[in-house]
Amino acid sequence: MLRWASYPFVRITLGFIAGILLYFSFGEQLGHGLWMLAFSFLAFILAAILSRKYKTAFATDVAGMAGLLTFLALGYSATHANIELNQPQHLAHLPTPSTHYKGVVSDYVLQKPGYQRTVLQVEQVRVNGKWQAATGKVQLSVPHDSERAYEVSYGDVLLVRGAPQEVAPPLNPGQFNYKAFLANKNIHHQHYLRPLQYQQISSSPPNPILYHSILLRRQMDNILREGVGEKREYAISSALILGVKDELDNSIRQAYADTGTMHVLAVSGLHVGLVYGVLMFLLARIGSTDRQRWLGAILMLGVLWLYAFITGLSPSVMRAVLMFSLVTVGIALRRRTVVYNTIAFAALVLLYINPFNLLEVGFQLSFLAVLGIVYLQPRLSRIWEIPNRALNWLWLSLTVSVAAQVATTPLSLYYFHQFPVYFWVANILVVPAATLVLWSGMAALAFSWVPGLGWLLFQVHFWLIWAMNAFNLWVQRWPQAIITGVDISAWQTWLLYLLLFVFILFLALKKLRYLSIAVGLVAILSVQQVWKEMQQRQQRQLVVYSVRSGTSIGLVQGQQAMLVADSAFLQNQQSYTFNVQPHLWQSGVAAPTQVSFASPAAPAVLLPDSNQLLVWQGQRWLILSKPPKLQPKPGFAVDYVLLRQNVRVKPERLQQYTFSKLILDGSSAPWYRQRLHQQLDTLGIPYYDVAESGAFELEL
Structure with a gap:
């Protein structure tokens, strides 16, 4: 049974988070929350007085519950106060x-x-x-x-x-x-x-402190740019050391994402942990008197906050520096701190400053990764005791990577829809390599003014980055290196975390009922997935996507799809990934067939005036990209007319066609669409502009 007495800050933080979630769920329906805070605080004072007077377990529990309700109300009111939209002068x-x-x-x-x-x-x-x-x-x-x-x-x-x-x-x-x-x-x-x-x-x-921090980071960035030289290696160096990711190209980002090592390119808890670990190793050799212990703690705090200052005081670094600072002070005080209280207190401070941190992906993933490492890694490492120091170090690195991945996988699947299969291989080498890159880069920055030595350190730094990049690109090319197209709902994400929690309880307490609950959760998830796939196999949908300066039409049937688009869109992988791919993944389509309008594989007939007639699943769409020159025959009707590429056509001419609605896509310029809006409104022709109203979805 969980004993809460040792985890006061865990209870307080959970109550505060409940208040934030309450506000997100009901908004201002409960008011600004000050009345709730005042009432719960007065109830807590009264309950605390009664518990001291009667000294019964029941009175103590009531006082504790009133205290938690106070922090719930504080979370609610802090969230309301943080929303600038509530200010009348907004x-x-x-x-x-x-x-x-x-x-x-x-x-x-x-x-x-x-x-x-x-x-x-x-x-x-x-x-x-x-x-x-x-x-x-x-x-x-x-x-x-x-x-x-x-x-x-x-x-x-x-x-x-x-x-x-x-x-x-x-x-x-x-x-x-x-x-x-x-x-x-x-x-x-x-x-x-x-x-x-x-x-x-x-x-x-x-904020003058942040101002000077940004100036210093820019100066350090200029030194890295000049010292490293090559653009790709400089981009990695600046991202890993200073958190400046402006120069990272998409190919190298994708390589690190596909291998599950993207976290090394964002200055975060990992980097602060690397700095903290080396300092702890060095300071461990200092004596253990009170004065020496406090001098070591002051030195540790100074270096940690200096590193945060150099990296621009980014929120991800501040989270980690705050957490490690609390651990350092606890060690100096010789307090036997519970690490979960330290994590919870850091979360409480950050959430009080900005309750919306709770919705930040980085905030969620970083704290889940830390919890996974703190709880799971020691248990995983005890599975195999290795006497060899080098092999044991590799095993410990592997268990850290697996623990963090297990704790963050459901959330990663929900947000990023992919799973890096070889994350455990990549992290074994990339994390130590990132450690060497970090320290060699910091040394190069520190001694850049020394002739010869600065050049030598930058050379070492450069080749370490080159090797780390080459390794990641190599792993990315391995067969089935990444599973993509995973689409789970928020409800399924919660169920996966509940399944993980129950399974951990089963392993820790060895009680069969937890295994039974886990089996039940697996059954629920399986039924949900089967039902979802049954619905996807029956779907038929035609979608005109909203893409800037392009045309893209999705023809979805079951879990297969064809994407008919212009050549500009087909050559723009980034536009496809951002605008179209999420919907296809939601529909259960992993990889659609992509064809151009001129391709023989497209379900479109080329008309004599160079326009097209798209025929699919009983739908007939007239696609005009050239001025229409054909006179429609009597009785000829289409379901929709699609205008592309600023086609020169008089709206009066469109009245010769029989159709239900006119569709304007994103390949036409804003001035063209605005002018056409006025003309169509005057003539009473119904239309739909995907650039303003979003994708046009037609369920068949």
């Missing part, structure tokens, strides 16, 4: 769009091809010719068309002309919900700026 509540707005750059500046992206904290807006105070965050995309490394910097106060737009929801089924992702960061607007549409008027960093 941008979302403006009666009319602004003509200008002013704010300060409050986030890192990310390099993108041709532009840079950051976040502007709005301070004032100009509405109806008058300036007024306002709040809200705007994601800015600034064109990068000068020789300067950064067009804007953290702390710049900008004057912007125009009005920001609300972030658009996902336009395709199953597509990543970028609107919700930004909303979790209190960002509800974005603005794609043109040159000369903004002006820097001053500099006022909201």
Whole structure:
């Protein structure tokens, strides 16, 4: 039986998380939560007084429950207070769009091809010719068309002309919900700026510590860029040491993702743990007097927070540094700390600062990985006792990797829909290699000013990265290196974690009832999957996807699909992965057949005027990409007409055809579609614009 007395912070944090989830479930239906917090706190004070007076187990339990309810109410009210959209002066509540707005750059500046992206904290807006105070965050995309490394910097106060737009929801089924992702960061607007549409008027960093941290990280990044030289190796070096992933190309990202080693490219708990582990090894040789112990702890804390400062005080590093700092202080105090309390306290602090951390994928995966390593790794390592030190070190590395993977697999399947088969092989070598890359890079940065020595250290650093990349690319080419297309629901994810928890209970307590529960959960998951596949085999669907500057039509029948698209889309793998692939995976289609409109394999007839007539499953679609020159015969009817590529056609001419609705796809320019909207509205022709309303889905 679990004894809660030793885990006070675990109980408190779980109560706080319950309050956050309560707010996410009911929103403002329960108010801002202050009345709930006041009531539960008063109930806790009263229960605590009564428990001290009567000293019974029941009174103590009541006081404990009241305390947990207080933290639940605190989580609820903290979440409400953190949502900027609740403020009356927020941008979302403006009666009319602004003509200008002013704010300060409050986030890192990310390099993108041709532009840079950051976040502007709005301070004032100009509405109806008058300036007024306002709040809200705007994601800015600034064109990068000068020789300067950064067009804007953290702390710049900008004057912007125009009005920001609300972030658009996902336009395709199953597509990543970028609107919700930004909303979790209190960002509800974005603005794609043109040159000369903004002006820097001053500099006022909201956080001076973060400002100097970013400046230092930029200086370190410039030294790495010059010292490493080659673009691919420099990109890995900057990502692994400083957390700057702007220069990583998609092929190398994919290689690390396919081998299950992507975590080494994001400065996180792993990197802080590597720094902590080496320091602990060095400090273990120092004496154990109180003074020496505290000097070691101060040195450890100084190095950890210096590393966080160098890496730009990113949230992932702050999580780990906070956790290891608590462990360090506990060791200095000679307190026998329970590691679960340390983890829970770190989570509580981070969630109190920003309750939306709970919805961050990185936050969820990092804490699950730590819990997996803390609980599972010691038990896995005891399965095989190896006397040889080198082999034992490899075995311990393997058990750490397996423990972290087991704890994070259900969530990884839910978010990323793939499973790296050879993660255990890759991590055995990549994690130690990343350790050497990290320390060689830090040494190269520290001694870059020393002639000869700095060059030598950068050479060692470069070849370590080259070898690590070569190994990952090699493993990526192994047969069946990755299982893709896995699609599970949030409910199935919870069931998988419940199954894992129950199975662990069975192994720990050796009670048959837990195994019976596990078998029952497997049966539920199996029935769900069978039912899902039965539905997928009966589906027939035609989808016109919303893709920028392109046309893509999905013809789904059962668990097979054909994708009919233009050549521009077929050559853009990134657009397919982002816009189309999630829906096909949801439909049980692993790899669709991709054909162009001109391909003989496409179910389309080429008409004499170079347009096409698509015929599939009883549907007839007239696809116009050229001015129509054929006069339809009497009685000729199609189900839909699709206009592509800014086709020159008068809406009056379309009235000659018999169809149920006109479809506009993303291959036509915005000006063309807007002009056509007005003409179609005037003539009363029904239409659907996938670029504005999202993918057109037709169930057959």
